[in-house]
Every structure is written in C-alpha cells, then in structure tokens.
Amino acid sequence: MTSAHKSFLTGEVKALIGVETEWSAYSEPISPSETRRFVHAIMDDNRLYYDEAYARGTKYKDVVCPPLYASFTFRRAHGTPDPLDRLKTDRDWDAYGGGGAGRQTLPRVPHGFERMVNGGSEIDLYKRLQPGKRVRTKVRYHDIRERMGKTGPMAIVITETDFQDDDGDIVARARQTAIFR
Amino acid sequence: MGYATRRYFDDVKVGDELNPVEKGPMSPAHIVRWSASSENWHRIHYDYPFTTGHDKNPGLLINGSWKQHVLAQMLDEWAGLEGWVANIAFQYRAMNIEWETLTAWGRVTKIYEKNGLGVVECETGIRNNNGLESTPGSAVIILPKRNGKAVPYPFKSLES
Numbered sequence: 001m002t003s004a005h006k007s008f009l010t011g012e013v014k015a016l017i018g019v020e021t022e023w024s025a026y027s028e029p030i031s032p033s034e035t036r037r038f039v040h041a042i043m044d045d046n047r048l049y050y051d052e053a054y055a056r057g058t059k060y061k062d063v064v065c066p067p068l069y070a071s072f073t074f075r076r077a078h079g080t081p082d083p084l085d086r087l088k089t090d091r092d093w094d095a096y097g098g099g100g101a102g103r104q105t106l107p108r109v110p111h112g113f114e115r116m117v118n119g120g121s122e123i124d125l126y127k128r129l130q131p132g133k134r135v136r137t138k139v140r141y142h143d144i145r146e147r148m149g150k151t152g153p154m155a156i157v158i159t160e161t162d163f164q165d166d167d168g169d170i171v172a173r174a175r176q177t178a179i180f181r
Numbered sequence: 182m183g184y185a186t187r188r189y190f191d192d193v194k195v196g197d198e199l200n201p202v203e204k205g206p207m208s209p210a211h212i213v214r215w216s217a218s219s220e221n222w223h224r225i226h227y228d229y230p231f232t233t234g235h236d237k238n239p240g241l242l243i244n245g246s247w248k249q250h251v252l253a254q255m256l257d258e259w260a261g262l263e264g265w266v267a268n269i270a271f272q273y274r275a276m277n278i279e280w281e282t283l284t285a286w287g288r289v290t291k292i293y294e295k296n297g298l299g300v301v302e303c304e305t306g307i308r309n310n311n312g313l314e315s316t317p318g319s320a321v322i323i324l325p326k327r328n329g330k331a332v333p334y335p336f337k338s339l340e341s
Contacts (some may be wrong), residue, residue, distance in 0.1 A: 041211075043295040060334075066250060067250075067256075096223045118273055125269070
C-alpha cells in the first residue's frame, strides 16, 4: 500500500480518553467456597486464605482473598441466557467469553483495525478482598495512542478498571493494553 | 507457603533474587481446575482436538489469568506480612502448555526511599522447564524500614 497513512486519532477519538462508565452493580458476596476453589486452583496454601485465628493476628484481622482476586468476582447471574447455547448451532465457536459474566462496555473506538493483541496488564493494589465482601467496577479509557509498527499503523488502547468494595474502598485499579492493527 | 520472614528495606540490595515459586508439571487436570474455578470455558484450555485442530495451538494452553497469580504469590511472599505489593505489570508473550513446569522469578532492579518507606522495584518473569520466558513483567513492593513506620493498610499511594 503506497497511499499516505491517514491517522485514526481524530478529535472524536481523542475525546474518548477519560470517558468512563457508571459504577456497575455489585457482585455477589464473595463466598468462602469460591475462594477455596480458587486457592486450590492457583495452588497457594497461604494460611491467610483460610486460618481465621492466624489471620486475626495480622493487619487484615480476618481471612483474605489472594492479591489479584478482584477481577474474578463477577459471575453469570441466575436466570440469564446461557452463552454456551451457541455451541448447539456453532460447534466451531471457541467459547471465549462463555462464562458470560457481564462486564461494562465503553463506546467503541472507531480505529478501523480488526486484529487485536493483548498488550499486557498492570495492576495497582490497595486492599485485600475478603469473603463476604461485594465488588463493583467502573471502566474508563485511560489512553488511546497511535504507533507505527513494522507492518503499519497500530492503535494502542488502554482501559482502566477501578474495583471498589462495599466499604467504599478502591481495592485495585487495573490497566489493560489492547493493540489493534 | 506463606511468609518465611519479616523483611525490612534496610536489608534489600539491587540484584537480590526473590524466592522463586514453582508450579507443575501442569497436567490437563490442573489447567481445567483453573478454568472451572474462574468459569472460563474457552476451549483452548481443555478441548484437545479443538485447540490443536481448530486453533492450531501446540496443546492445551495454560491460562494467562492463572499465571498472573503465580507472580502475585511470589511477590507477596517475598514482601512479607509487613510489606505491600503495590504494583504488578506483565505481558503474555509466549504460550505454555500441558505438562510444563513453570517458575516465577524476580530480581530487584532499583531501591529508594519515599516518605519514610522503602520502595523496591523488581523485574519479574515466568520460565518453563525448557528455559522459555513467557511473561516478562515488573513489580513495585513497599517495605518498612527497620525502626521505621509501618506500611499503611489499606495502602493509599506513595504520594500520601
């Protein structure tokens, strides 16, 4: 392609930086059983996750969830359509997203690219979640940039998600970079 | 594991290695246990004909979402109960598949003090049993100084 590259980074796109959603609904309260299964799966037998007497003697005062637990608190609600129904008619579907937990969506960035690559994650941590707590989220566009790669222009879209517990504390703030080309 | 030691900023040097955390070999059962726990039904993690045939992957992929917790465990155990892992960053650059053993590692790259607390910056990664690095990253850990103030909890930010 020899034609001059036309930037997607218009005023309309730049105006999306900082745009954020409302707070989501709260998750279900974190159940001890859910935490136990999670801890079994990550094979981390830290006593802080189950030994109440031990945890009481720490700054947490009670058992806690593992550090990066916040983004795993959203589950598909009772009575919602089953995403896996799609496999009845589409056996080639990879079932990505088939857990079906609803996450908030931001307005689409009109960049015109089709291929998306995960450009990495960064998480600021402030507080541990604990069984019984509920979590809600707010998502925003942290930054939208253009970069020239080996194969042509790329759109770098960084979304930021706040995770807040029902004490009103931000427990974590995660930034996810998506690269479109 | 949990916390082996109480760690103070005064004892940390650039170049120090964090205690590595090893997991594996990761059987298909271990991989699907994570999928079930996190309710992630992406077939590349448990459907062998699909992941190798349809998606042309070399095997059942070990979830990136699982790998991040191995990094977090390593960092948290090194920080100890009085420390705080304030920031974790990573990229998924290579695939890991069934029967690999994965080791999270870290190394101190920079240390400085801010508002009476110790700040430790680290480079981190996950290496498999063939030496393949899949998950380059970095982390920031806050440690108390010996005879210094406690790291506040909940942690706010270093500016406060």
